[in-house]
Amino acid sequence: MTPRKWLWLLLPSGLALAGIMLLIRVSYVRSIFIFPDDVDILIIISGLTLAIIVALMLILAQVLQYRHQRRYYELRQAAMAEHFRFLRRLDHQLKNPLTALHAGLASLALTLTDEEHRQMVNTLEAEAQRLRRLIFNLRKLTDLEASPLDVQVIDVAAFLGEVAGLAREWPEYANRRFSVELPTGTLPKLVGDQDLLLLAFHNLLDNAFKYTRAGDSITLSATIDEGELLIQVRDTGIGIPSEDLPLVGEELYRGGNTENIPGDGIGLAVVNAVIALHEGIINLESRLGEGTTVSLRLPLE
């Protein structure tokens, strides 16, 4: 991106140089007619031609890049839409059996008298409850795409304070080193759906606390970078195996090193959806056993 910016600068300065040379020639020789021995004018003309060619190439590259991006975006949208249609069909097929399971188990719980069977039914009820929650979470994810954002102006510092406040209530908070880093000046306002963003940041911090061990540190930071709001959650936790890194953002997918840690594989998918709705970008960097950094870039108005 940056080299292209320099090319754009080269173009007007080349044109200006050619113009100045032409002016000098006109004022000294008092003629703009070209004679065969006028080497200087030939230089000017070839310079101008070169500048025009560079300009055309730049424009072409820009158009191609734009087309490529649009095509990528369209393909991605189509894939997402198909994916959500699948999730809705799944939801549709699961809702009635689960309703029946719930009602049957609740009836059993009311009628069973011996303790051993009651315990078993309780366990089954808890499992059915877990499935129900999973369905609702998947539903929430598919709803996100369809429902409009409830947009408001958000004070970033206060908002991150609220996000940090969520973590303070968790049991792991006591043995993690958690800090919030904000720039010294005031942060600009962010425009977005505060409830959804809170949900996204909750999920990110929840992951950071879940996939770290006692004594690990977790940092929530915000800065302005290239005109965008850059928010990072860095931890020194168990990390994500490199082969899982591209997949952890997908629903129900969990890293290979998370077997002993409860989770439903929805959290990061929700973050992805919320950030996409805000036209932001999410980037994950991780080293197994060393930690993970999640970077979110959100456009500022």
Next chain:
Amino acid sequence: MKPRHSAFDERSPCILLVDDEASVISTLKTFLQLSGFEVEVAQNGEQALEKLERLRPDLVVLDVLMPHLDGRETLRRMRRRGDWTPVILLTQISGRAERIMAFEEGADDYLNKPFDPHELVVRIRAVLRRARPENRALSSARKLVSGPLVIDRTARRAYLNEREIPLTPKAFAILEYLMTYPDEAITRERLLTAIWGWEHVVGERVVDTRITELRKALADDPANPRYIETVAGYGYRFVGDVAEASG
């Protein structure tokens, strides 16, 4: 709230359960019976309309998605022929659109499948408690009024002493929901599912923020509320009297 007593002279309420899924019918019927209701069943809308006339149930639990005559159309036909038997719709998708649709058709309440059957019993009891015979439920009224407070459902606006009060869409939706179920303690989870379309751990904060906004706009003192009361460890309750406004 008056405690419900199981006096002998009071027959148990009769519920008409309508669903095309045999497994849902059989399990839910047993559970509702165990919870103290008399239960009749129907497997589609046509059957439901026929049984409604014959059996005169106290409440209908109606699945939306059914072949032939679906739940919405059944409900529409009931209301069109002047039958205001309370109805709880069993829907499948969450969110605002569903809630508005359910209420517009004249439902008294709705639940998303799959639901906790205990929650269904809570809703049935609540709907029966506020059921007013031969009367439209508050849920289908266009305007609701409680003293100087008026809300216009269609325009999505709230007025206090005839002056409009500025509310965010979510705050309005909460006020609307609480006023639709006056005197009933509503959990935060229920508000979340109904208005945000999701249940979540951050839910409590999200709901509380909007309640604070509402109280400020309504100049309502939480310690001595005229409208919204906090039910400790549970949720909120609308304590004012609510009626349907004319015009």
